[in-house]
Amino acid sequence: MGAFKSATSYLTFHTRKRREYVRITDQVADFVTGSGIEEGMVLVSAMHITAGVWVNDDEPGMIADADALLERLAPLGADYQHHRTGEDNGDAHLKSVLVHHQVVVPISGGRLDLGPWQQIFYCEFDGTRDKRLVLKAIGG
Amino acid sequence: MGAFKSATSYLTFHTRKRREYVRITDQVADFVTGSGIEEGMVLVSAMHITAGVWVNDDEPGMIADADALLERLAPLGADYQHHRTGEDNGDAHLKSVLVHHQVVVPISGGRLDLGPWQQIFYCEFDGTRDKRLVLKAIGG
Amino acid sequence: MGAFKSATSYLTFHTRKRREYVRITDQVADFVTGSGIEEGMVLVSAMHITAGVWVNDDEPGMIADADALLERLAPLGADYQHHRTGEDNGDAHLKSVLVHHQVVVPISGGRLDLGPWQQIFYCEFDGTRDKRLVLKAIGG
Numbered sequence: 001m002g003a004f005k006s007a008t009s010y011l012t013f014h015t016r017k018r019r020e021y022v023r024i025t026d027q028v029a030d031f032v033t034g035s036g037i038e039e040g041m042v043l044v045s046a047m048h049i050t051a052g053v054w055v056n057d058d059e060p061g062m063i064a065d066a067d068a069l070l071e072r073l074a075p076l077g078a079d080y081q082h083h084r085t086g087e088d089n090g091d092a093h094l095k096s097v098l099v100h101h102q103v104v105v106p107i108s109g110g111r112l113d114l115g116p117w118q119q120i121f122y123c124e125f126d127g128t129r130d131k132r133l134v135l136k137a138i139g140g
Numbered sequence: 141m142g143a144f145k146s147a148t149s150y151l152t153f154h155t156r157k158r159r160e161y162v163r164i165t166d167q168v169a170d171f172v173t174g175s176g177i178e179e180g181m182v183l184v185s186a187m188h189i190t191a192g193v194w195v196n197d198d199e200p201g202m203i204a205d206a207d208a209l210l211e212r213l214a215p216l217g218a219d220y221q222h223h224r225t226g227e228d229n230g231d232a233h234l235k236s237v238l239v240h241h242q243v244v245v246p247i248s249g250g251r252l253d254l255g256p257w258q259q260i261f262y263c264e265f266d267g268t269r270d271k272r273l274v275l276k277a278i279g280g
Numbered sequence: 281m282g283a284f285k286s287a288t289s290y291l292t293f294h295t296r297k298r299r300e301y302v303r304i305t306d307q308v309a310d311f312v313t314g315s316g317i318e319e320g321m322v323l324v325s326a327m328h329i330t331a332g333v334w335v336n337d338d339e340p341g342m343i344a345d346a347d348a349l350l351e352r353l354a355p356l357g358a359d360y361q362h363h364r365t366g367e368d369n370g371d372a373h374l375k376s377v378l379v380h381h382q383v384v385v386p387i388s389g390g391r392l393d394l395g396p397w398q399q400i401f402y403c404e405f406d407g408t409r410d411k412r413l414v415l416k417a418i419g420g
Contacts, residue, residue: 004142006179006180006280008179008246008248043244045245046255047254047255048255048257049197049255049257073213080202081200081202081204081205084201085199090205093202094205094206094209096196097194097206097209097239098209098238101243102243102244132255136181136248136253138179138181138278138279
């Protein structure tokens with residue numbers, strides 16, 4: 001029991017490729033350390049509707065497999081109704097829906113309480129431009 | 141640092157169509173304002189197992205694309221094992237699993253901390269009857 | 281308003297089958313009761329990258345339908361790039377991405393604030409070995 005604490009930060013991305021999977025575990029861990037929160041949760045949430053966040057393996061083959069699955073389910077360049085607005089990123093919206101745009105990571109003893117293989121990734125589905133992600137930690 | 145606060149509310153839906161995507165950003169924002177929470181998180185979570193919640197674009201074409209994807213992956217009226225119970229909404233359960241039934245939105249400076257295009261939607265997959273969603277805000 | 285509280289616990293699974301869907305609502309409810317938290321949230325999060333957590337129906341047909349969908353989208357034994365590392369569980373990583381590895385359940389009046397049909401399941405996609413899940417409750 002005790003006083004409630006919170007902390008907020010924003011990460012910015014500008015990927016070179018249209019789709020890119022960026023490991024951000026270290027940035028989230030540093031943010032949590034800086035927050036002084038011992039017990040709580042940190043929300044890691046994309047602020048764009050053409051991006052996702054997942055916790056999975058830092059293994060290039062697995063990431064290529066996931067990218068191939070998403071491309072199979074919602075291919076780039078298909079004839080999306082969204083494109084009637086002039087946009088060309090209909091696939092990225094659908095990939096965002098399938099992956100989910102956020103995760104919540106527990107904070108225990110002042111640190112991210114992740115399993116041994118769990119890494120946090122920002123999933124860019126429509127990059128080569130500035131995108132943001134919010135980190136929000138709450139606890140005590 | 142300071143005292144911990146919380147607030148709870150429930151939204152009710154009764155859609156005219158079986159599948160419908162209802163924007164609820166304003167209701168969630170009003171709820172957060174009323175909570176008096178300056179820094180925290182609000183959970184937006186469907187209380188039924190045939191509904192979802194997502195944060196995405198308020199653009200009818202994109203929503204039609206997502207609906208078409210979900211209908212392709214888990215079509216209405218397919219021969220689901222769930223239907224042996226007498227139910228006919230097996231597709232809606234699967235759509236709920238694929239979309240996820242909840243989002244968490246950060247609260248910063250007393251307001252929803254969303255990106256410029258992010259809108260919160262309740263996704264009804266088996267409507268024309270009363271359904272509920274819970275809003276739970278915590279913070280300080 | 282009041283003092284902030286938190287509680288942490290870990291569940292361990294060792295399924296007999298490779299894929300198994302284990303209802304854990306009662307364990308999560310007991311954990312919340314023990315935490316003494318009246319208003320807050322509990323995070324239910326797999327600590328492995330080949331597992332998921334969902335809230336859905338405790339109905340074997342529906343679970344079989346979801347398993348069939350996941351197996352159709354990311355079949356066991358397909359030729360995944362991840363398998364070049366010597367692993368054989370590429371499908372399980374993809375199933376985890378599709379299902380999401382966590383849920384957040386609101387706590388109201390000291391109890392899980394779930395809808396009448398909502399049950400929490402641990403979804404094992406690569407079992408027959410020890411796996412862990414973290415429960416983290418915060419509130420007041």
